[in-house]
Amino acid sequence: MTNRIPIVEKILSANDRIAAENRQILEDQGVFSINFMASPGAGKTSLIEQTVGRLASELKIAVIDGDIATSLDADRAAAAGAVAIQINTGGECHLDAVMLREALPKLDLKAVDLLIVENVGNLVCPANFPLGTHQSVLIASIPEGDDKPYKYPGMYRGVDALVINKTDLLPYIPFRMDFFQRGVEILNPGLVTFPLSCRTGEGLEAWLAWLTGEVERHG
Amino acid sequence: MHELAVTESLLEITLRHAQNANALRVDNLYLVIGQLSSIIDDSVQFYWDIVAKDTIAEGARLNFRRIATQMECRDCQQVFTPDDSQFDCPNCGSGQVRILAGEEFYLEAIDVQ
Numbered sequence: 001m002t003n004r005i006p007i008v009e010k011i012l013s014a015n016d017r018i019a020a021e022n023r024q025i026l027e028d029q030g031v032f033s034i035n036f037m038a039s040p041g042a043g044k045t046s047l048i049e050q051t052v053g054r055l056a057s058e059l060k061i062a063v064i065d066g067d068i069a070t071s072l073d074a075d076r077a078a079a080a081g082a083v084a085i086q087i088n089t090g091g092e093c094h095l096d097a098v099m100l101r102e103a104l105p106k107l108d109l110k111a112v113d114l115l116i117v118e119n120v121g122n123l124v125c126p127a128n129f130p131l132g133t134h135q136s137v138l139i140a141s142i143p144e145g146d147d148k149p150y151k152y153p154g155m156y157r158g159v160d161a162l163v164i165n166k167t168d169l170l171p172y173i174p175f176r177m178d179f180f181q182r183g184v185e186i187l188n189p190g191l192v193t194f195p196l197s198c199r200t201g202e203g204l205e206a207w208l209a210w211l212t213g214e215v216e217r218h219g
Numbered sequence: 220m221h222e223l224a225v226t227e228s229l230l231e232i233t234l235r236h237a238q239n240a241n242a243l244r245v246d247n248l249y250l251v252i253g254q255l256s257s258i259i260d261d262s263v264q265f266y267w268d269i270v271a272k273d274t275i276a277e278g279a280r281l282n283f284r285r286i287a288t289q290m291e292c293r294d295c296q297q298v299f300t301p302d303d304s305q306f307d308c309p310n311c312g313s314g315q316v317r318i319l320a321g322e323e324f325y326l327e328a329i330d331v332q
Contacts, residue, residue: 001332002246002330002331002332003240003242003330003331003332004328004329004330004331005236005237005240005242005328005329005330005331006327006328007232007236007325007326007327007328007329008325008326008327008328009232009236009325009326010324010325011225011228011229011232011250011324011325011326012224012225012228012324013228013232014228014231014232015224015228092221092224093221094221096224125221127256128221128256128324129221129224147304150303150304150305150306151303153255153288154255154256154322157255157318157322182306182307182314183306185314186290186306186307186314186316186318187306187318
């Protein structure tokens with residue numbers, strides 16, 4: 001006899017449970033953590049370099065770098081002054097909560113104020129796998145085009161802050177900022193947004209002030 | 220994409236509920252997937268056939284109920300499904316809009332014997 005069992009359980013609930021445990025570990029150790037997500041080439045690592053370079057004198061920063069195969073990004077974060085470790089996902093297109101769980105013991109969390117997790121470059125999958133970090137930041141960039149909120153709504157929907165990188169290219173690229181921000185506003189009303197250029201440094205101060213404020217607020 | 224992670228998670232949820240019900244076999248899974256979170260497609264069935272092998276859920280059929288994005292205008296209360304490059308209200312043009320549906324991503328039910 002066929003019997004229908006009602007369930008209504010989120011498909012990736014196992015990931016979400018481990019993410020909640022990760023959050024508790026980070027809370028217990030007094031670490032403020034953020035998850036950097038973006039498409040490949042948007043400037044995740046460049047923003048980490050700029051952030052670490054400018055805040056390393058006041059905050060102890062660690063970076064966990066998710067990459068499909070190489071350690072190039074972790075090397076750049078370390079060169080900028082962070083304690084950096086690498087997670088090679090072995091082909092997976094995103095980090096998940098289990099990968100972060102396995103990486104956390106490799107850090108001396110008691111000695112860390114700010115943990116930046118650099119996700120794999122991808123605008124689809126990371127949105128479905130919360131890691132347990134306190135905040136998620138999406139780094140968009142001008143050359144990607146202004147239609148990305150419309151094409152990747154899940155990613156824009158779930159983040160706590162938005163960086164718009166490479167604003168120095170605005171004179172050269174047809175990017176309708178109004179159109180872009182209108183899509184963002186509908187998906188994520190009031191999302192705190194930082195237009196900036198990692199190359200010229202323009203706009204970085206506002207981003208760094210926000211980030212420092214968040215660390216202090218959680219500290 | 221990450222069909223494998225999705226499929227493994229589905230199997231864990233399915234077997235847990237099937238065992239609680241003392242089921243002998245699982246015949247159907249009913250998935251609800253919103254357009255805004257649509258990261259899985261029918262290829263998940265192929266992964267399922269691999270990961271569920273030698274379990275009581277082997278051979279179960281995955282049924283998808285897809286939910287279109289639905290938005291409501293905060294200004295004129297028009298309810299609409301947005302097109303691909305426009306989220307503004309088609310009635311009054313307002314950008315003050317809230318999302319009513321489209322973010323679903325869950326296993327709704329299973330059929331067991």
